[in-house]
Amino acid sequence: MSPKRKRSLLLGLPLLGFLVVLVVLGSGLGRDPSLLPSVLIDRPLPEFQAQRLDDPEQWLSPADLHGDIALLNIWATWCPTCYQEHTFLNTLRERDIAIYGVNYKDDREAALNWLSQLGDPYRFNIDDPEGQLGIELGVYGAPETFLLDAQGTIRYRHVGALDETVWEREFLPRIRQLEPQS
């Protein structure tokens, strides 16, 4: 190798390094750092024993959520985004989507009032006044929505409000994959 070529190679190396750093950092630019991937994907629902929101006598466990492909929606009356999302959940209910709720760190009375006023899209709600189930699920902000398969395995987690766009982009393709081929 001639000294001149060697020299231009040496000079080119920092440029190459810079480009690599640029690509690595650039790829992170489009990401929303507040969205954390769930570590529970493809894992069964965590074990829990919790009261049913509208019937404290009744204790619920993960097995109660088995049977259908379903959504598990974490919500609270103190959460403005949940209010915004609620209409769309009602729409999903009309489309016969099974939705279970976790009433997260909320007041039972307030939650039941909310459901009677805004409509109740849930099959049932799990009462989680202390946020203990929230910790088990790795919840870090309401609303969050998990997609469960019929065996109660977590397939996807969405953080933030559900709407038609998110539904069609993130949920529908996954649900189609989970549905038994007929």
Next chain:
Amino acid sequence: MRWIGLLGLLSLLALPVQAAIDPFEFDHPEQRIRYHALIDELRCPTCQNQNIAESNAALANDLRQRVYTMIMDNHPDSEIRNFLVQRYGDFITYRPPVKPLTWLLWFGPFVALLIAAIALALWIRQRNAQPPAQIEETDRERLKRILAKHSGDL
């Protein structure tokens, strides 16, 4: 009068009250140390640039509570850390585990340092390998004349 003055002076000696408010009670001081070490290195998932010791977020409060409960139940630190990582992911800890995904994070700086060191060594070797500068015969003559002319100045 003198007594009052003395009391005033004594009051200056009063030790500052332990300022940190700790809502939790521990059985051993060692548990308190572990508790503080853990909440210092655990990151709050809601307010992402704070640890759960600093954050006022409701979730940080819940997680502090959980760490406390687990310490009181005699879980070792590693178990408490694993408990949270299994639910919130590696994000929760400011000390991410060494695994293929984090190799760049842990070893990247050393690799960069190594590359820089090799580049520097190559550069120095190349510079030393260059023959000393050649002086033309005419320049040598000129230098001699100049030196001879000014030798009297010194």
